[in-house]
Amino acid sequence: MSNDIFEKCNKFTVARDIQALGVYPYFKRVESAQGPVVLIEGKKRIVACSNNYLGLADHPKVIEGSVAAAKKYGTSCTGSRFLNGTNDLHEKVERKFAKFVGKESSILFTTGHHSNLGAISSLVGKNDVVITDKLDHASIIDGCRLSLGEMLRFRHNDMADLERQLAKCKDKAALIVVDGIFSMEGDIANLPEISKLAKKYGARVFVDEAHSLGVLGKNGKGTGEHFNLEPEVDVLMATASKSMASIGGFIASSEEVINYIKHTARPLIFTASLPPACVGAIDVALDILQDEPERRAKLWANTKKMKEGFHSMGFDTRESESPIIPITVGEDMIAFKMCSMLFDECVFTSPVVSPAVPEGQAIIRTSYMATHTDEHLEFILDKFEKVSKELGIISGGTTRKSSKTMLNKKRKFSFSDTDFAAATKKWLKRLWFTK
Numbered sequence: 001m002s003n004d005i006f007e008k009c010n011k012f013t014v015a016r017d018i019q020a021l022g023v024y025p026y027f028k029r030v031e032s033a034q035g036p037v038v039l040i041e042g043k044k045r046i047v048a049c050s051n052n053y054l055g056l057a058d059h060p061k062v063i064e065g066s067v068a069a070a071k072k073y074g075t076s077c078t079g080s081r082f083l084n085g086t087n088d089l090h091e092k093v094e095r096k097f098a099k100f101v102g103k104e105s106s107i108l109f110t111t112g113h114h115s116n117l118g119a120i121s122s123l124v125g126k127n128d129v130v131i132t133d134k135l136d137h138a139s140i141i142d143g144c145r146l147s148l149g150e151m152l153r154f155r156h157n158d159m160a161d162l163e164r165q166l167a168k169c170k171d172k173a174a175l176i177v178v179d180g181i182f183s184m185e186g187d188i189a190n191l192p193e194i195s196k197l198a199k200k201y202g203a204r205v206f207v208d209e210a211h212s213l214g215v216l217g218k219n220g221k222g223t224g225e226h227f228n229l230e231p232e233v234d235v236l237m238a239t240a241s242k243s244m245a246s247i248g249g250f251i252a253s254s255e256e257v258i259n260y261i262k263h264t265a266r267p268l269i270f271t272a273s274l275p276p277a278c279v280g281a282i283d284v285a286l287d288i289l290q291d292e293p294e295r296r297a298k299l300w301a302n303t304k305k306m307k308e309g310f311h312s313m314g315f316d317t318r319e320s321e322s323p324i325i326p327i328t329v330g331e332d333m334i335a336f337k338m339c340s341m342l343f344d345e346c347v348f349t350s351p352v353v354s355p356a357v358p359e360g361q362a363i364i365r366t367s368y369m370a371t372h373t374d375e376h377l378e379f380i381l382d383k384f385e386k387v388s389k390e391l392g393i394i395s396g397g398t399t400r401k402s403s404k405t406m407l408n409k410k411r412k413f414s415f416s417d418t419d420f421a422a423a424t425k426k427w428l429k430r431l432w433f434t435k
């Protein structure tokens with residue numbers, strides 16, 4: 001056995017193997033701004049996998065806000081929020097965000113990932129428990145790994161299982177952490193039941209609104225507003241990298257909780273603060289998000305159109321209740337192949353394979369934005385139909401009869417190298433750290 005730390009790197013061939021097959025879907029090189037259409041490899045592609053829900057990432061006013069902030073404050077804060085890296089713009093957007101979501105205070109981290117790492121590890125101390133949904137985002141899992149407390153997990157959106165976990169630790173302080181909209185499945189956390197159980201067991205509720213802020217609720221405030229349960233969300237996290245068209249992560253809560261996180265969260269204290277250009281973009285995006293509700297309305301109209309379109313082709317969109325619409329295609333390799341064929345047809349999507357989803361239920365994760373036109377959407381649907389017929393995945397044209405995709409048994413594409421499939425799984429499993 002070698003004791004060279006690089007041994008594993010030399011043996012890591014799976015990504016190259018997928019590339020050699022011509023179906024590698026990762027690290028695509030985008031050569032334009034992120035809109036509903038992007039330029040990749042010199043060709044225009046319709047995007048069906050972005051989190052730019054309100055279409056603000058190339059909005060002229062957001063860009064202006066970003067440029068103006070860079071001009072005024074320079075390109076970097078060159079230090080941590082804790083020391084020299086806080087400016088008045090950081091504090092302005094923190095106040096604006098807290099006011100918007102109806103919390104006393106908020107703190108802005110450098111990324112959404114950092115905000116989950118920081119808030120969870122700071123709140124969940126040595127004798128405490130954090131309880132997460134099995135489909136929570138990887139950054140939540142990473143926050144739990146960084147905390148010194150115990151971690152328990154419940155089956156996805158299964159309230160009986162959540163109660164079982166709460167009962168196991170009823171003498172300890174507990175934090176329940178869920179995604180508002182789940183990032184792969186597109187379904188919504190059962191906040192009404194979660195908050196009832198939290199009250200019953202004296203636990204606190206933390207909701208990651210990465211995909212729900214700007215999307216859910218009449219005013220786009222997220223899951224709490226959607227269920228009319230805003231005060232039941234004790235800690236609200238939102239990333240600025242999706243509807244807010246920038247980067248950064250907010251944690252909003254009571255004055256005391258934010259003050260505690262501010263002074264104890266290592267991922268806040270030991271990294272440089274968000275650059276002015278990014279904060280300037282958030283500042284403007286937060287205004288547009290509130291002033292232009294018609295964007296949210298269009299996003300939901302687009303979502304409805306796409307769901308109906310996929311259902312009419314016979315596809316299963318799982319439990320999706322949001323602009324994230326997963327399309328079940330079956331085996332992992334089919335998902336890779338299908339994404340690559342869609343890409344060749346100028347539709348940009350992402351495959352999600354096991355262990356991120358159950359074995360044999362790989363999906364194409366599609367997501368939509370307010371700035372998709374009917375033409376874009378019809379193009380995406382046409383190409384899905386074309387490619388899935390070519391692959392023999394669906395027989396096509398039938399109306400949805402069951403909750404399962406009508407996957408054709410005689411698919412035309414198959415992949416039989418099980419060693420390769422196992423290596424892919426091992427790699428992704430390590431990455432996802434889900435099961």
Ligand SMILES: Cc1ncc(COP(=O)(O)O)c(C=O)c1O
Pocket residue numbers: 111112113114116137139179183208210211239240241242247248249
């Ligand atoms: C649910 C969820 N939480 C947190 C994050 C991390 O946010 P960011 O990418 O802004 O760091 C993501 C990003 O994809 C996410 O989907």
